[in-house]
Amino acid sequence: MKKQIAGMLLFLFLFGFGKAEASAAAEQDTSRVANASQMTAVEDVVKEGMTPVFADALRDGVYKVEVDCSSSMFRIENCELTVADGTMTARLDMSSLSYGYLFPGTAEQAAAAEPAAYIPSEENAEGKGSFVFPVEALDEGVPCAAWSKNKELWYDRTLVFRADSLPLEAYRDLTTAESLHLADGAYTVSVTLGGGSGRARVRTPCRLWVEDGAASAEIVWGSANYDYMIVNGEKILTEIIDGHSTCVIPVAAFDRALAVIADTTAMSQPHEIAYTLFFDASTIAAADRMVLRYAEQFDVVYDEAGCALVSIGGEDCFVIVPEGAEAPAPSDVPVLVAPLQRLYIASSSAMDPFVRLDALDAVRLTGTKREDWTLPEVQGRMDAGDVLYAGKYAAPDYELLLSEGTALAVENTMIWHSPETKEQLEALGIPVLVERSSYEHHPLGRLEWIKLYGLLTGKTAEAEAFFDAQAALAEQVMAEESTDRTAAFFSVSANGAVSVRSPEDYIARSIALAGGRYVPEIPSDDGAGARSTLSIQPESFYAGARDADVLFYNATVGGGPGSVDELLGKADWLADFRAVQNGEVWCTEADLFQQSSGIALVIDELHQILCGTADETALQYFHRLR
Secondary structure (H helix, E strand, O other): OHHHHHHHHHHHHHHHOOHHHHHHHHHHOHHHEOOHHHOOOOOOOOOOOOOOEOHHHEOOEEEEOOEEEOOOOOOEEEEEEEEEOOEEEEEEEEOOOOEEEEEOOOHHHHHHOOHHHOEEOEEOOOOOEEEEEEOOOEOOOEEEEEEEOOOOEEEEEEEEEOHHHOOHHHEOOOEOOOOOOOOOEEEEEOEEEEEOOOOOOEOOOEEEEEEOOEEEEEEEEOOOOEEEEEEOOEEEEOEEEOOEEEEEEEEOOEOOEEEEEEEEOOOOOOEEEEEEEEEOHHHOEEOOEOOOOOOOOEEEEEOOOOOEEEEEOOOEEEEEEEOOOOOOOOOOOOEEEEOOOOEEEOOHHHHHHHHHOOOHHHEEEEOOOHHHOOOHHHHHHHHOOOOEEOOOOOOOOHHHHHHOOOOEEEEOHHHHHOHHHHHHHHHOOOOEEEOOHHHOOOHHHHHOOHHHHHHHHOOHHHHHHHHHHHHHHHHHHHOOOOOOEEEEEEEEOOOOOEEEEOOOOHHHHHHHHOOEEEOOOOOHHHOOOOOOEEEEOHHHHHHHHOOOOEEEEOOOOOOOOOOHHHHHHHOHHHHHOHHHHOOOEEEEOOOOOOOHHHHHHHHHHHHHHHHOOOOOOOOOOEEEOO
16 A cells, blocks of 8 residues: 555656646655665676777667666666767666666756656566667766666766777777888787786787788687687687786777677686777877887887887986997997996896896996895806906995996986096996886886896896796786785894885785785875885784784895794784694795896795695795794
8 A cells, every 4th residue: 555655655746746836746755765774785887997988989770789787786687879960879688677767867866857857668578668768978977867666766876988888980980000001011019908816917018910900900819718719709728828817809999999709717617708999099009119018118119220229217328239230420428338247237126137147248337245145146147256346336336337348237216326436437437227127017027127237248148038937927827816814024123123015015015916915004195105114013014914814024135034023022912813823933035136037036935925725845936934
């Protein structure tokens, strides 16, 4: 009986009142708006990076389009988009007749609106409800209020009409290889993967080929778990190359999210997953540009003679000329002839790439004393007199650098605190390369600087092979599911202060890539974004890391404890920590940071420890404290 009365009141409200009376009643009737407790979970269907597509970008016509909805209770079985005379409407075929009206706005706006503004349901041929709904733009959150007949309430919904589900012929203007006037040849282009669970990755930039005006791209997945792709209805088989599923697909357009399907074999049964690929036309470059997958702080472009223009941080530039090639016309850009010899490596983190490339013979001088090195190869060359100590970065021995005929000084960004030193080196005719690997957002971006050192030493092929192998190791870990375990990385000073890594530091990022979550969480306004290492009070560390699943003690500075008891002797309050009580306290080896090219293995070992699968006898960078 109550429902009958409520239905009669709604009928009178919608159709029986005069215009003014209905409006006034609606404004007061907020009880007809569903509150949060009356709604199911709300999904965020507006994805980051979406760009609205308006009617003027599309050709007039009727197109089938996919719609994402913030509520699983609002089930759309089919949607047809009509584009005509600069406007768009969508016919929504629902799964039932449970909704009586839609309104283009919020539930509160619907409750306050006049009945004439409501969009009534029409029963379709299948006996289900249909609505003709106005669409302002695709790939944009569209507010939609839905009136439930059963609940007699307005419910808030957000709809996203998916531009990537439209056929390409729906667009008036497409950016294609032909419209870009790309000549036949090889290029690179940045590609962004969308859809799926968000865990999958593809290599970017990728290789791009243009032939007879048609473009195709090599897609290299982050794992070997994809056996085919479907693009424009065509099934394309993948090959496993260096541990990665790889195939070449057609690129029908740039600057559009292209819908593709990839079949994964990582589950118990093969499963097709819908993705999108976005090829950014602004990043297309001739293939004579060094392909960098993660590094963002340097760029290398080759000319026809094979000379390389190196740009670092968009500011410092060098021209590297291969041995025997003709140097470019004189300019204010330093010219270096490769392979370089007699280098001064003031940045300790830059030395390990030369070790990995078997190029230590190019290094004559270092800014680190013999007793401060943990790399045995460098120690050995210093013992033999092949590498000399030439003073630290801020106070080099200028006379020694000149007498040794130093071809290049490799500094880290600490040199910016001593600008007069850089100026003096350059005044003496010694070019200064300030390596910015510490500014790379991704840990593998730091590793990719080995390609620059390979270019300097004439070992480009070796550098690319080393990086690809290491990246493959890290990417296998990155493709794994999160462990949901927390980890802290710290040390305790003699005065009792706790040193931790900033959440923006590469160690914290490596823990995240390994499937963990770094603690303690330090807000960026506390200086976390400005420095890699932060000193905090024990009370703050206690509050933020007491429940951490794993503790990593940084033994690279000042040495580390030999046991848990020795650690508790430095800070007895650590006895309350979950990781201490569960035996999950680990210590770094002393060479963790100087072996800068081992970051992929660091990520792998962090993952093993977080998963509880580590073979402690095989770990290179960590050991358990007992």
